[in-house]
Amino acid sequence: MDKDRDTALISDCKRGDRNALETLVRRYEKPIYNAAYRMLGNPDDAADITQIAFLKVFENLDRYNPKFKLFSWIYRIAVNESINLLKRRGHQEPFDDRHASSLREPEALAEAGHLCDCVQEILMELQEEHRAVIVLRHFTECSYHEIGEILQIPDKTVKSRLYTARQIMKDKIKAKGLVGK
Amino acid sequence: MNDRKYIELIQAELDNELSGDQRAELDTLLHESAEARAARKDFRNLAGLLRQVPSRQPPASLRQNILAQIEIAGRQRAAPSAWAIPAVARMAMAFAAGIVVTIGLFRLAPADIGPIDTRSLVGAMVNHQALPDELPRDRLELGLDTVQGSVELHRNNNLLILEFEFDSTGPVSLAVDFAGQGLQFEGFAHQSQTPPGLRVSADSIAIVASGEQSFVVFLAYTGQKDAGLEASIALELQTAGGQTHRAVLTDR
Numbered sequence: 001m002d003k004d005r006d007t008a009l010i011s012d013c014k015r016g017d018r019n020a021l022e023t024l025v026r027r028y029e030k031p032i033y034n035a036a037y038r039m040l041g042n043p044d045d046a047a048d049i050t051q052i053a054f055l056k057v058f059e060n061l062d063r064y065n066p067k068f069k070l071f072s073w074i075y076r077i078a079v080n081e082s083i084n085l086l087k088r089r090g091h092q093e094p095f096d097d098r099h100a101s102s103l104r105e106p107e108a109l110a111e112a113g114h115l116c117d118c119v120q121e122i123l124m125e126l127q128e129e130h131r132a133v134i135v136l137r138h139f140t141e142c143s144y145h146e147i148g149e150i151l152q153i154p155d156k157t158v159k160s161r162l163y164t165a166r167q168i169m170k171d172k173i174k175a176k177g178l179v180g181k
Numbered sequence: 182m183n184d185r186k187y188i189e190l191i192q193a194e195l196d197n198e199l200s201g202d203q204r205a206e207l208d209t210l211l212h213e214s215a216e217a218r219a220a221r222k223d224f225r226n227l228a229g230l231l232r233q234v235p236s237r238q239p240p241a242s243l244r245q246n247i248l249a250q251i252e253i254a255g256r257q258r259a260a261p262s263a264w265a266i267p268a269v270a271r272m273a274m275a276f277a278a279g280i281v282v283t284i285g286l287f288r289l290a291p292a293d294i295g296p297i298d299t300r301s302l303v304g305a306m307v308n309h310q311a312l313p314d315e316l317p318r319d320r321l322e323l324g325l326d327t328v329q330g331s332v333e334l335h336r337n338n339n340l341l342i343l344e345f346e347f348d349s350t351g352p353v354s355l356a357v358d359f360a361g362q363g364l365q366f367e368g369f370a371h372q373s374q375t376p377p378g379l380r381v382s383a384d385s386i387a388i389v390a391s392g393e394q395s396f397v398v399f400l401a402y403t404g405q406k407d408a409g410l411e412a413s414i415a416l417e418l419q420t421a422g423g424q425t426h427r428a429v430l431t432d433r
Contacts, residue, residue, distance in 0.1 A: 016255075018248075025247050033239040044327065044422025047240055048351025051247050051421045052391070055352070058251045085350060116234050137196060138231040144198055163192060170227050178230060 006070035014061050025054060028071060031140055032078050038135040039082035041124045049085065053078040068149065075140065076150045083128050115178075122172045130165035133158060187217045195224050240423040250352060250389050253378030319430040323347050327420050330394075334414065334430040340367065341412065341432055343398040345390075351421045352391040357398060358415040360384035364400040371396035 012020030032053055037046035056077050057064075064073065123131050132151060136142040144155045151158070190207040193199040199207065210217050317333035318341075330347025341364065343357065366381050377390035386398060400414070412432045419425045 018252075021251060022244075022248060025244055029239055029244055029247070030236065033243065034236045037237055043237070043240070044420060044424065045351070046237075047243050047246075047423065048327065048421040050239065050243060051250060051352045054247045055250055055254060059254060088350070115230070119231065119234050134231075138228065139234075139236075144196065159189065159192060162196075163188060166192075166224060166227055170223050173227060173230065 007066045010061060010064055010066070010070065013058070021058075024070075028074055029054075031071075032074055035075060035135050035140055036078050036082050038120070038123055038139050039079060039128075039131060040085065041120050045082075045085060049078055049081045052081050056081075069146070072142075072146055072149045075136065075142070076152070079132050079136070079150060083132070086128060118176060118178060122169055122176070125172065126165055126168060130161055130168065133161045134165045134169065137162060187214065188220065191217070191221045191224055194221075195228055242419075242423050243421070246352070246354065246419075246421060249354075250378065253380060253387075253389050317344075318432050321416065321428050321430060323418070325418075325420070325424075325426065327351055327422070328353055328418065332416065332428075332430065334432060336432055339402045341400040341402075341414070343400070343414065343430070345388075345397070346395045348393045349391055349420075352389060353421075354419040355388040355390065356415075356417040356419075357386040357388070358384065358417070359400055359412070362412040362414065363403050364412055364414075365403050367399040367401040369396065369398055 006024075009020050009024050013024060029050065033046050033050045036049040036053075037043060040046055040049065053074055057074055064070070123134065126134065129151075133147055136147045136150060142150065144158045147153075147158045148155045153161075187207075187210050190199070190203055190210065193203060194207060211221065318336050319334040321332040323330045323332065328347055328349040330345070332347075333344045335342040335344060345355075347353075361384070365383075366386060369379055371377060372395040373390070373393065375390075375392050375394075377388050377394060377396055380387040388396075388398075390396070402412070414430045414432075416428050416430060417425060418427075
């Protein structure tokens with residue numbers, strides 16, 4: 001993700017260049033949607049949050065600080081909006097586990113879709129702060145520093161949350177028979 | 182070396198955050214400690230599993246929805262006080278404020294009560310003849326996962342009033358289609374903290390709204406309404422997830 005290119009895009013967007021806007025949306029739509037989906041476990045909610053994130057970026061273009069990376073800013077909005085949505089609902093949406101009965105079968109695990117369902121189910125069992133660091137590290141490949149910037153926590157806290165989240169996931173994955181049988 | 186130290190080094194290796202010195206330190210540690218090797222294997226298994234999870238494709242309509250929303254928001258920013266509404270519509274909006282207050286009052290009042298006590302009221306005074314029907318001509322309940330509320334169609338002489346009240350967990354696109362019904366757009370008024378985006382054409386209106394919303398759309402019959410004519414207004418509601426719901430409200 002090229003910071004200079006992003007800065008140029010932002011400048012063009014501010015001038016009302018629709019192509020620049022479209023390029024920006026095309027560049028970040030999928031990663032933001034995926035991050036929101038991993039946070040929320042629901043495709044419709046993920047699409048809603050993606051829209052909200054881009055709209056907020058657009059509405060606050062004038063306040064964008066080029067010192068920070070654009071993607072950090074968009075992710076921060078998307079993750080915060082996801083957490084807000086979960087809090088507003090006051091409970092976790094039950095993950096659709098229609099295929100859960102076959103998850104322990106090795107042949108079923110070969111199917112990426114089932115693996116995806118199983119991992120998502122485990123993610124949804126994590127606390128939001130732990131889920132966020134896993135999503136940002138493993139699904140968007142952010143560095144400790146970038147995660148810290150997005151979540152506005154020190155790098156040390158990022159490492160400690162990652163460790164806790166991984167320990168929990170490791171145990172749950174073993175319990176589901178995904179690895180380490 | 183304590184557990185915490187080797188865990189930190191293993192994590193740093195996994196996350197590509199290991200410095201040269203730490204690399205050497207970790208290699209020594211792994212050579213000496215079976216426990217460290219087992220922990221490293223566990224963490225690597227987890228990372229490998231997460232790498233196998235494919236990324237999801239966003240809905241095909243998502244990008245266009247985002248761009249449409251931004252475009253509407255941009256127009257509002259550019260011209261916050263002039264939404265390309267004709268003078269007559271602006272007058273209708275002023276009129277709307279009174280009507281919105283009055284609808285509320287009529288609903289609160291029992292049907293057979295005498296004159297309304299206006300001593301404590303604050304707001305626009307509206308001629309009784311200008312009030313809409315007390316009961317809606319048609320009504321639609323919105324009971325979706327992401328959108329809860331109602332749409333009511335009221336009538337006042339030649340004016341049709343569509344009253345939207347809903348709460349949505351994300352952006353909602355609404356299309357109000359009155360093509361071929363002998364109607365024209367007359368105005369729009371809202372009481373929402375976040376104003377909805379509005380795009381008006383000759384025979385339809387596109388609205389993008391999010392969160393708690395309360396707004397009114399005014400349509401007027403262009404000619405003398407035939408006694409037998411029942412104008413139908415088609416509503417299409419689309420959530421950001423791409424789910425589409427359609428309904429028709431009729432001026433019965």
